[in-house]
Amino acid sequence: METLVSFTASPSAEPTLADMARVPGTESGAVQPSLLPRTQPLLEVSGLDVWTAGSHEEIRLLESISLTIREGEFFALVGESGSGKSLLCSTLMGILPTNLGARGDIYFDGGPLAAVDRRSRAMIFQQPSRYLNPVRTIGFQLTETVRIVSRGSTHEAGERAISLLEAVGIEDPRSTIKKYPHELSGGMNQRVMIALALARRPRLLIADEPTSALDVTTQRQIMDLIEKLRADWNMAVLFVTHDLNLAIERSDRIGVIYAGQLIEMGATDAIAQQPLHPYTRNLFSAVPEISLNKVKLVALAGGVPDPAIRGPGCHFAPRCAHAVEACARVKPAFPDALSHAAACHNLGLGHAAS
Ligand SMILES: Nc1ncnc2c1ncn2[C@@H]1O[C@H](COP(=O)(O)OP(=O)(O)OP(=O)(O)O)[C@@H](O)[C@H]1O
Ligand code: SF4
Ligand SMILES: [Mg+2]
Structure with a gap:
């Protein structure tokens, strides 16, 4: 089946301050914007879905992903194994496996991604x-x-x-x-x-867990190198990792992805000081268990739910200590602004511990 990414709308306008302060899904949980735009948007993704497009029922693997990466920005994408990090990278590189379909708006430097020279993006891998x-x-x-x-x-x-x-x-x-x-x-x-x-x-370097297979000293050297090259070459970096602490150490902004959905996004300082989503707070205390290059969080029982059996509400509900009645039924709205925002029905609760 052919892989399609449609381009139907013009690039989003700059968010207003009101947009930037909004926390989707809540009226009361808004936080102040912690990142004011410094440079032009380079990559704008809006409402991106990726699904299995075989003969069986469609299974959504990525759901309504919206994010912006600005010129020269270091954006970290953080999540457990199976959350959809590599699928998002492959979609942005235009190398999705042929059994998958994609739909959404992706703009690069103000124009449709499909019309942009592929050399504008480059990717490095874990191995x-x-x-x-x-x-x-x-x-x-x-x-x-x-x-x-x-x-x-x-x-x-x-x-x-x-x-x-x-x-x-x-x-x-x-x-x-x-x-x-x-x-x-x-x-x-x-x-x-x-x-x-x-x-x-490239103007955007996509680095899919480039240091996970390396020893700690080499990891640090490669991270230092990526940072230096970003400055020397004025590249934006989309850095994929399961390690929230590493992301906090290195990035300007962070997106947390869970079960194919971006569930928290914001400036790195804001997420470090006040993570909003219960899953993000768990990531801080999580000790990764790494086997066969898969990362699971041992601090949290269970794992990322299989895409084929995900329910209609919040996909984190079966593992969440703060779930309320609506959580399993109603999907929280996803963050899509440059502000610090999270997709959760219960942002007012559980800030102390998870
Ligand atoms: N070609 C494919 N066909 C069907 N399902 C797929 C395909 N590629 C990936 N998936 C599924 O999509 C989900 C996300 O996979 P992905 O490889 O993006 O996860 P990831 O976050 O990169 O995990 P890891 O940290 O282990 O690399 C998984 O459930 C995976 O099984
Ligand atoms: S409180 Fe509800 S919406 Fe928020 S993460 Fe937990 S299950 Fe999901
Ligand atoms: Mg991966």
Whole structure:
């Protein structure tokens, strides 16, 4: 089945201060805006749904996702395994699996995403070794990418490949380009993956759990590198992680995703100081249990519900200590503004503990 993303409306107008102060689903729980726009919107997603489009009944995997990432912004997307982080990244890259359909408005730099050169976005993954060609040298892979992007001579592409390896902190690039991926450490391969991404000169770097498979020291080095490149190259970054504390350490804004829905969004300081959603508050105390590259929160019983059996109301209800009668029946409205907002019927309660 063909993957479709429709573009039906013009980009959203700048939110008013009233929009920015609104907490969807409540009249009383509004919080003051903590992020005033600093730069232009680069990516605007509005009402994005992704569903299985096979012969059986449609199953919604992403539901009414709306978010804005501004030029040069570091936006962290946080959630457990199975919450839909990679699906959102794939949709933004235009690489959704063919059994899935997508519908919604996505604008990049003011125009429909589908009309924008794919090189404007680049993605790096958790396990670079799976995406690097094992039988080609690093130099071959980088040079080919550079040649496709800039159409220069082989010599120019080779020199550019070396400068890209230097940009990502590889100390001996002339020797590294002769090596194969299996001859490099996980951290070095991740640097190569970032160099491949940079070869496209992206305005948005999508990083899908790029440090989860690395040791703590290398994780920090890669995070420092991404931050430095963001500044040097004036790139926006969509950084995917299951680690809320890491997101708080590094990002400007955070979106928390649960069971295919964005359930809290706001400036990082605001979320760090006063997380609104019961799930977000659980994320702070959660110790991730990592097996087979899947992350589950051991502080919370149960897991993200299977998309095929999600009910009509709040998908977090079966795990929520603050659920009220309406929660399982009525879906809370999703956050869609630049303010700090959360999708919950009961925002006034449970701020002390979860
Ligand atoms: N091609 C597909 N067909 C059907 N369902 C899919 C497909 N790809 C993903 N899903 C389902 O969509 C949901 C979200 O998957 P996704 O890979 O985006 O989660 P994630 O948040 O990236 O998890 P993780 O942290 O484990 O990487 C899961 O329930 C998954 O099983
Ligand atoms: S209080 Fe209700 S709406 Fe809010 S997270 Fe819990 S179950 Fe969901
Ligand atoms: Mg994923």
